[in-house]
Amino acid sequence: MLNTPIRSVQWSGTHITLLDQRLLPAKTEFLSLTSIKDVWDAIFKLKVRGAPAIGIAAAYGLALWTQQTTLTNFNDFKSELVKQGAYLESSRPTAVNLFWAVKRILSVVEPVSSVETAKEAILAEAQLIEKEDEDVCRSIGEYAITLFHDEDTLLTHCNAGGIATARYGTALAPFYIAKERGMNLKAYASETRPVLQGARLTAWELQQLGVDVTLITDNMVAHTIKSKGVTAVIVGADRIAANGDTANKIGTYGLALIAKSLGIPFYVAAPLSTIDLDTLSGGEIEIEERHPDEVRTLNGQAITTPDMKVFNPAFDVTPSELITGIITEKGIIQGDYQPKLAKLFL
Ligand SMILES: CSC[C@@H](O)[C@@H](O)C(=O)COP(=O)(O)O
Numbered sequence: 001m002l003n004t005p006i007r008s009v010q011w012s013g014t015h016i017t018l019l020d021q022r023l024l025p026a027k028t029e030f031l032s033l034t035s036i037k038d039v040w041d042a043i044f045k046l047k048v049r050g051a052p053a054i055g056i057a058a059a060y061g062l063a064l065w066t067q068q069t070t071l072t073n074f075n076d077f078k079s080e081l082v083k084q085g086a087y088l089e090s091s092r093p094t095a096v097n098l099f100w101a102v103k104r105i106l107s108v109v110e111p112v113s114s115v116e117t118a119k120e121a122i123l124a125e126a127q128l129i130e131k132e133d134e135d136v137c138r139s140i141g142e143y144a145i146t147l148f149h150d151e152d153t154l155l156t157h158c159n160a161g162g163i164a165t166a167r168y169g170t171a172l173a174p175f176y177i178a179k180e181r182g183m184n185l186k187a188y189a190s191e192t193r194p195v196l197q198g199a200r201l202t203a204w205e206l207q208q209l210g211v212d213v214t215l216i217t218d219n220m221v222a223h224t225i226k227s228k229g230v231t232a233v234i235v236g237a238d239r240i241a242a243n244g245d246t247a248n249k250i251g252t253y254g255l256a257l258i259a260k261s262l263g264i265p266f267y268v269a270a271p272l273s274t275i276d277l278d279t280l281s282g283g284e285i286e287i288e289e290r291h292p293d294e295v296r297t298l299n300g301q302a303i304t305t306p307d308m309k310v311f312n313p314a315f316d317v318t319p320s321e322l323i324t325g326i327i328t329e330k331g332i333i334q335g336d337y338q339p340k341l342a343k344l345f346l
Contacts, residue, residue, distance in 0.1 A: 008163040009048060009056045011127060014067070016060045020047050021163060025204035036065040036084055043091040043098070046195065050164020051238045051274050052133050055097030058088045059126035062105045066119045077115045082106060093286040094247055094315045095238040096276040101129055133166035136271045139329035141173025144234065144269055145181070147325070147332070148174060152231040153186040155221065158249035159201035160236025160269065170236040170269040170327075172202070175211050187213040188224055192249060194294040194312065218251055222258045233259045234327075237270035244320030244337025245282025246270075250313055256322035265324035272328055275341055282317035290314050 006028070008019040016033040022045070023029050031047060033039050039061030042048050048057045065084050071077045085102040092098060108125045109118045148154065160171035168176045178185040187206050192198035199215055206213035216224050224230060233255055239247045246252075246268050259266040279285055292310035296302060304310075325334040326341070333340040 006163060007167070008050075008053050009060060009130070009166075011060050011063065011123070011130075016057065016064060018042055018048055018057065019163060021049055021201065022047055024163075024200050033061075033064070035068070036061050036088065039064065040088055040091045043088070049197070050159060050161075050169075051095035051097040051236070052137070052165040052170070052271060053163065054092065054095050055101035055273060056126075056130050056133060056166060058098050059101040059105050059129045061088055062102065063123040063126040066122045072115055074113060074115055074118070077118065078109055081109060081118075092288055094288045095274075096279075097238075097271075097273050100273045100276075104129065130166045133271065133273075134168065136273075136329040137162075137165045137168035137170060137173050138177075140170050140269050140271065140327055141168050141177040143329075143332050144174035144267070144327045145177045145183070147265075147267065147327070148178075148185060148232065150183050151186070153188065153229055155188040155190065155225060155230045155233045155255070156202060157190045157198060157233075157235050157251055157255055158192045159197040159205065161202055161205040163201060163205060164236065169205075170271065171234045171267075172205065173269065174234070175206060175209060179209055179211070185211065187211055188228065188230060189213055189215050190218050190221055190251065190255070191215060192251060193218055194290075194298075196299075197249065221255060222262070225258060225262050225264060230264060232265045232267060232324075234267045234269055237268050237274050238315055239279065239285050240268070240270055240275045240326065240341070241279040241281050241285060242277045242338060242341060243281045244323060244326065244341060245285075246318045246320070246323060246326075247282065247285045247287065247315045248318065250316050253316040253318045253322075256318045260322055266318075266322060267325050267327055268318075268323055269327040272330065272344055275328070275344070277342060277345065282319065285315075285317055287316070288314040 010017045161169035189198045189202040203215045295310045296304045
């Protein structure tokens with residue numbers, strides 16, 4: 001049993017050690033990322049995925065670049081660092097944690113005046129981002145658990161677990177806390193076509209944790225909620241707009257509509273680093289569209305003609321009015337999201 005969850009992104013002194021999430025659950029393999037290009041590629045290809053983990057990988061990616069650069073002039077170093085940050089930001093558009101982490105790393109260079117000091121400050125900040133995410137996820141779990149009772153059955157979508165963060169996850173954090181407290185939370189995981197994060201990652205992660213987890217395909221959600229006594233839906237987020245509209249894995253919006261129709265609560269669990277007050281509403285969030293082959297194939301096997309026309313958005317936006325509560329490290333907010341989200345940052 002994997003009671004201490006695997007760390008999906010770690011700094012290893014000279015490189016980044018990264019769990020290759022594409023291979024799970026068949027193989028638990030770690031990659032050594034030795035250049036910023038490796039980090040871009042890892043984010044783009046979903047070797048690392050999940051909003052907070054992408055942010056941590058990006059922060060370490062910039063730390064890696066700073067350790068390797070031969071630039072000695074501080075102004076040249078600073079302007080190249082900005083370019084490297086923009087390069088990493090071009091890997092995936094939707095999860096705001098990527099942009100948040102790059103911004104945070106760039107900001108530590110402001111008060112310093114030499115390349116050597118900047119290198120140290122950047123690595124320390126990347127390590128702090130990882131450490132803080134662990135604490136934040138634990139806190140999300142502690143707030144989340146107050147919403148549930150022993151023997152409740154929660155349905156979750158995609159993977160917002162320990163491997164998508166520094167530790168504990170966001171939507172899966174209450175399962176870790178429940179285990180510690182001897183409380184029995186049961187789970188249904190929807191498989192999450194086309195990349196199957198629910199089947200490959202969430203079902204595996206909860207099974208490792210010893211949670212009673214059952215896998216369903218995405219089209220079984222309404223029937224399962226109705227027939228199996230699911231008490232709540234809990235998901236993570238990739239970007240929460242200022243008004244509470246939430247971008248998360250494709251399928252989340254449909255889940256929220258089903259939850260509302262069947263009268264069960266729909267919760268979003270996310271850290272403040274996923275809340276983007278500069279994005280006023282969900283309509284402003286850029287939705288990543290991925291390669292059509294993800295839909296044309298299933299586990300590497302073609303399921304359509306090779307030229308089948310495909311629409312493959314990786315995320316959708318759930319309007320805030322369908323969200324029962326947003327669980328953050330600073331507490332749970334319910335309704336009236338605009339002022340309440342803004343207040344979290346004061
Ligand atoms: C704590 S992870 C929250 C979200 O990032 C997660 O729910 C999600 O949508 C991940 O999408 P992915 O495409 O796998 O990166």
